[in-house]
Amino acid sequence: MSWTVGELARLAGVTVRTLHHYDRIGLVRPSERTSAGYRSYDVRDLDRLHQVLVYRGLGFPLDEVATLLDDPDADPAEHLRRQHRLLRERLEATSAMVAAVEKEMEARQMGISLTPEERFEVFGDWLPEEYAAEAEEKWGDTEAWAQSQRRTAAMSKEDWLRVKAETDDIEGRFAAALAAGTPADAAEPMDLAEEHRQHIGRWFYDCPPQLHGCLGEMYVADERFAAYYERITPGLAQYVSTAVQANAARQG
Numbered sequence: 001m002s003w004t005v006g007e008l009a010r011l012a013g014v015t016v017r018t019l020h021h022y023d024r025i026g027l028v029r030p031s032e033r034t035s036a037g038y039r040s041y042d043v044r045d046l047d048r049l050h051q052v053l054v055y056r057g058l059g060f061p062l063d064e065v066a067t068l069l070d071d072p073d074a075d076p077a078e079h080l081r082r083q084h085r086l087l088r089e090r091l092e093a094t095s096a097m098v099a100a101v102e103k104e105m106e107a108r109q110m111g112i113s114l115t116p117e118e119r120f121e122v123f124g125d126w127l128p129e130e131y132a133a134e135a136e137e138k139w140g141d142t143e144a145w146a147q148s149q150r151r152t153a154a155m156s157k158e159d160w161l162r163v164k165a166e167t168d169d170i171e172g173r174f175a176a177a178l179a180a181g182t183p184a185d186a187a188e189p190m191d192l193a194e195e196h197r198q199h200i201g202r203w204f205y206d207c208p209p210q211l212h213g214c215l216g217e218m219y220v221a222d223e224r225f226a227a228y229y230e231r232i233t234p235g236l237a238q239y240v241s242t243a244v245q246a247n248a249a250r251q252g
Contacts (some may be wrong), residue, residue, distance in 0.1 A: 004038060004039065005019050005030070008045070012049055012050070029045075052065055054083050058087070143205075174236060190243055190247040193244045197212040210248060213247075215244065216248065219240055220237050225237065
């Protein structure tokens with residue numbers, strides 16, 4: 001099987017000028033020429049061109065590509081292994097960049113105007129934008145969602161740090177009450193639940209007792225929220241959920 005320079009260019013997705021240049025510098029030369037002097041490429045030439053294009057796609061300059069391909073001790077299988085490794089590394093790096101851009105897009109959609117470093121400082125490895133799409137799907141047409149969008153859009157890094165400090169304090173006291181054996185529907189945990197409700201209302205959206213009670217149910221029904229509380233101390237998800245729902249019933 002053989003190809004003219006034009007046919008090979010179309011097959012490989014390069015220009016004829018590129019193939020002419022590769023021929024001039026000795027990188028990919030046609031194995032034969034017709035009686036009229038035209039270039040004729042065979043399968044070996046196609047394979048070499050493929051190797052060149054892979055290395056070029058990985059950012060190697062042409063002189064380094066030539067050195068790699070013309071090494072008399074080179075093992076074709078080793079070429080493939082090297083290219084596979086480099087492509088995997090490029091894929092992983094690209095995937096990481098895509099994920100970072102997607103998180104930034106989601107964060108901006110939520111109105112969180114913090115840099116990635118600031119968001120990590122505030123939230124650690126728990127990033128609220130991970131729940132953005134699902135939250136918008138569930139509550140995007142509610143006033144609570146609109147309020148939250150407006151308020152978070154105006155919040156500074158210092159605001160988020162205050163939110164985190166208040167949240168950590170409430171959760172820490174919940175954990176202490178659980179450790180002390182205080183029933184979740186006792187006055188102290190219900191008072192903490194009320195502080196939690198007021199905290200949401202102060203920073204994010206109006207949170208009447210009935211809505212707060214629904215959130216309490218979600219803290220155990222949604223495994224991600226349950227895992228969040230369980231990381232603080234085992235049993236805390238159910239404890240907070242019970243306290244929140246008991247407080248909602250108390251508030252009427």
